[in-house]
Amino acid sequence: MILQGYNHWIFDMDGTLTMPVHDFDKIRTELGVEEGHSILEAIENMSDGKAIETKRKLTRIETDLANQASPQPDIESLLGRLINRGCKVGILTRNDEQIAHRTLQAAGLDIFFEDRVIIGRETCKPKPDPAGVLYLMEMWHTTAESTIVVGDYLHDLKAGFEAGATTVHFDSSEVYEWPEYTHHRVSSINQLLAMI
Numbered sequence: 655m656i657l658q659g660y661n662h663w664i665f666d667m668d669g670t671l672t673m674p675v676h677d678f679d680k681i682r683t684e685l686g687v688e689e690g691h692s693i694l695e696a697i698e699n700m701s702d703g704k705a706i707e708t709k710r711k712l713t714r715i716e717t718d719l720a721n722q723a724s725p726q727p728d729i730e731s732l733l734g735r736l737i738n739r740g741c742k743v744g745i746l747t748r749n750d751e752q753i754a755h756r757t758l759q760a761a762g763l764d765i766f767f768e769d770r771v772i773i774g775r776e777t778c779k780p781k782p783d784p785a786g787v788l789y790l791m792e793m794w795h796t797t798a799e800s801t802i803v804v805g806d807y808l809h810d811l812k813a814g815f816e817a818g819a820t821t822v823h824f825d826s827s828e829v830y831e832w833p834e835y836t837h838h839r840v841s842s843i844n845q846l847l848a849m850i
């Protein structure tokens with residue numbers, strides 16, 4: 655029970671709660687965003703007209719992907735156990751919240767999360783900024799000491815780490831990049847279940 659004493663759990667959505675379906679290189683190509691650049695930040699730097707058109711395209715791509723979402727193996731067991739123990743669970747995603755809801759519904763995971771704890775890019779500055787982690791901690795009247803952030807990418811780990819929370823890097827490939835922002839590593843949700 656390595657992870658005892660953490661009562662507030664913040665999850666990344668795509669690739670953590672759900673199976674990864676986002677091919678970000680392909681999305682970048684479709685949107686005309688240069689390789690290696692972050693999509694949201696690239697849109698921010700576009701002219702108004704181009705930004706609106708690109709956002710529309712992005713929403714269409716994200717909606718298609720959301721409809722294909724499926725749950726990560728064992729994630730229902732993990733969420734169920736945490737909730738039964740009285741832990742709070744929330745989601746911090748770089749998606750917009752409507753897409754997040756659609757994704758969770760398609761994956762059958764919407765039953766585990768109240769609407770107010772699904773934090774997308776319209777509520778807080780997106781990850782890697784720690785704003786969303788701090789926002790949920792404030793909502794829950796809790797501190798970083800009791801908070802865990804679970805994610806499969808640098809943005810998740812950095813946001814959690816910079817908010818002072820404990821981070822768990824979920825990486826089925828077991829490469830485990832970004833050790834500087836990582837406290838614990840798991841290659842499956844089943845492994846995480848064994849730690850709580």
Ligand SMILES: [Mg+2]
Nearest residue numbers: 666668669806
């Ligand atoms: Mg992810």
